[in-house]
Each structure stands twice: as structure tokens, then as C-alpha cells.
Amino acid sequence: MNKPPKVLIVDDEPAILKAMQINLLQRGCEVLLATDGEEAVQMALKEKPDLILMDVVLPTIDGMEACHRIKSQSTGFIPVILVTVQNELKNKIAGMNHGADDYLTKPFVFEELNTRVAAMLRIKRAYDDQQTASITDALTGIYNRRYLQPRLKEECDRSLRYGQPFACLMLDLDHFKNINDKYGHPFGDEVLKQFAARLREHIRRADIFVRYGGEEFVLILPETDINEAKRVAENLRDVVQSKKFVAGAQSAAVTCSTGICIFPSAAATTFDSLLKRVDEALYEAKKSGRNCVRIAA
Ligand code: GH3
Ligand code: MG
Ligand code: MG
Numbered sequence: 001m002n003k004p005p006k007v008l009i010v011d012d013e014p015a016i017l018k019a020m021q022i023n024l025l026q027r028g029c030e031v032l033l034a035t036d037g038e039e040a041v042q043m044a045l046k047e048k049p050d051l052i053l054m055d056v057v058l059p060t061i062d063g064m065e066a067c068h069r070i071k072s073q074s075t076g077f078i079p080v081i082l083v084t085v086q087n088e089l090k091n092k093i094a095g096m097n098h099g100a101d102d103y104l105t106k107p108f109v110f111e112e113l114n115t116r117v118a119a120m121l122r123i124k125r126a127y128d129d130q131q132t133a134s135i136t137d138a139l140t141g142i143y144n145r146r147y148l149q150p151r152l153k154e155e156c157d158r159s160l161r162y163g164q165p166f167a168c169l170m171l172d173l174d175h176f177k178n179i180n181d182k183y184g185h186p187f188g189d190e191v192l193k194q195f196a197a198r199l200r201e202h203i204r205r206a207d208i209f210v211r212y213g214g215e216e217f218v219l220i221l222p223e224t225d226i227n228e229a230k231r232v233a234e235n236l237r238d239v240v241q242s243k244k245f246v247a248g249a250q251s252a253a254v255t256c257s258t259g260i261c262i263f264p265s266a267a268a269t270t271f272d273s274l275l276k277r278v279d280e281a282l283y284e285a286k287k288s289g290r291n292c293v294r295i296a297a
Helices: 012-026 036-047 063-069 091-095 110-134 147-160 175-182 185-199 224-240 270-285
Strands: 006-010 030-034 051-054 080-084 101-105 166-173 208-213 216-221 245-247 250-252 254-261 293-295
Touching: 006 012, 006 036, 006 091, 012 051, 012 110, 012 250, 030 036, 036 063, 051 063, 051 091, 051 110, 063 080, 063 091, 063 110, 080 091, 080 110, 091 101, 091 175, 101 110, 147 166, 147 254, 147 270, 166 175, 166 224, 166 270, 175 185, 175 250, 185 208, 185 224, 185 245, 185 250, 216 224, 224 254, 224 293, 254 270, 270 293
Parallel strands: 006 030, 006 051, 051 080, 080 101, 254 293
Antiparallel strands: 166 216, 166 254, 208 216, 245 250
């Protein structure tokens, strides 16, 4: 089931705030309240609401300025409807030029407000679905490579800042071409799907699991040292080899090879060297006969 939409209402008039809050709660929204422009900007950053209903005349910074700030940072994708007594055409144009997505004048009829809210939430949901699809691998449902790059950079920065190393694993199915050749591509697809599902069952929620390429996967284990990473990798190796992959009448035993690199470590001191080192470790595992784990030198 979809989560209820989160709507931030910004108004310095308690009676209006209350009336709008009750109305949106009745329509199944989660409601957040702010009473000045500065608070609205901070709350948008912290809570990432799905929609903001903003009064224009407000203490601290006004609604136009708050809207402009919200639209010019990481919160820029949140739709904003300005709700105000300023009903002249020039006010509406100014509002839209400050980045507002819609403009409603007070006094308003709730039916109109609700229709506009519903329209904005439709657009926001479509945007969210698109965002999710763009970082998801269609076959396995786990993250794709597009997600990895910025996320890995973030992990590296965090780990350097807090002196908390993490482990990066690269797993590659062994002789996977043979699986396709012998059983056909659809069965190969099924193996990849089940491989991802099986591993997902054996990793932690905080771990980041990515399909890096065709039959290559990257697993980031936050706050994990080399001994723990080795233990996890050996366990996953066993999880893969211990049970055949079955689809319809076909079944096949599959193994995988794994490279590990800790960040930061003597092997990888920078973000750029990390994936290279872990790939080299994977190559060592392949050279050593496959179905094994190797650590970056
Ligand atoms: P190695 O043990 O050295 O990794 O051998 P390999 O055969 O696994 O490696 P290779 O790189 O030679 O071949 C990878 C194969 O994976 C070839 C490609 O057709 C297959 N593959 C890549 N993506 C997919 C996919 O989405 N579905 C299926 N069925 N096969 C895929
Ligand atoms: Mg392979
Ligand atoms: Mg490969």
C-alpha cells in the first residue's frame, strides 16, 4: 500500500492552519505545520514533504522568498502551491516566477483546494515513481549502477569523516555464459533474479546491494572490518552454492567469485581507487579457480 502523502501547510493564521489541517487529515494526508517562512524552508529540508501549501504574507521571510529558497536547493522537486489573499494578476505572476507550481487566492473553497492538491500529488507520485525506476534494476529489483556511483561517494566521504571503515564486495557468477548456453537466456535471467533474492535475504537492511553489470554485483557493508567482511562473503558464497537454482523443469548449480576491499585501507585510499581494487581482487578469485573470496592487496 502507498504511504499517505505528506503535506506541509505554512500559515501564520492559526484558524486557517487548523481548518486546512483538519481538511487534509480527513483526506488521508499526513500533515506538517509551520508558521513562518524560515521554519517552512527548514522543515522542507528535514521532512521532504510531498507538497507545500504556503501563505505569502509571513513573518521572518515571506512565502515568495521561502518558495524561492525551497526551489533552489535539494528540495526543488517538492511542489509548492501559494495560498494567499494577494489576488492580483501581478502577484500570481510573481509567485510563479519564484518557482511556485500553482497559486490559489483566499478566500478559497475547499473543493477547489482539494482538487489542486490532488493534481499536484498526482504529479509528485509520477515523479517519485520515475525516480525510483531510474535507480532500480528492472530484472532483479535491486539498485542499479546509476545509484551506486553517488551513493558510494557518499559512503566514502562519511567513512573518512567519522573514521569508520566499510567493506566493498564485488561478486560475479562463475561461468555464467555456460548457464545461458546450456539452459537458454530466460533461465539465465531467472538465475540472476533468484541470486539477487537469495542474497538479499542474507544481508542487513543497511547494506547496499547493486547489480553492477550483467552477472556482476556490488555489495557495500557499512561499518564492517575485514574479518567481518570475509565472514559475510564466505557465508554468501555458501548460500549460492548450497542449493540449486530451479525454474520450471530446469535446475542448475551456480557458484560465484568475490573480491573484497576495505575503505579506507592501504589498498584503497580514495574513492576512485576503490572499485578498481575490488575488481582486481575479484579477478584474483577467478584466477584462483573461482567459487572463492579474495581480498584486495
Ligand atoms: P567468469 O567465471 O569468468 O565470470 O565467466 P562468465 O561466463 O560468467 O563471464 P563472461 O563475462 O564471459 O560472460 C558473462 C555472461 O553473462 C555473458 C552474458 O550473456 C551473460 N549475461 C549478462 N547479462 C545477462 C542477463 O541479463 N541475462 C542473462 N541471461 N545473461 C546475462
Ligand atoms: Mg561471470
Ligand atoms: Mg562478469
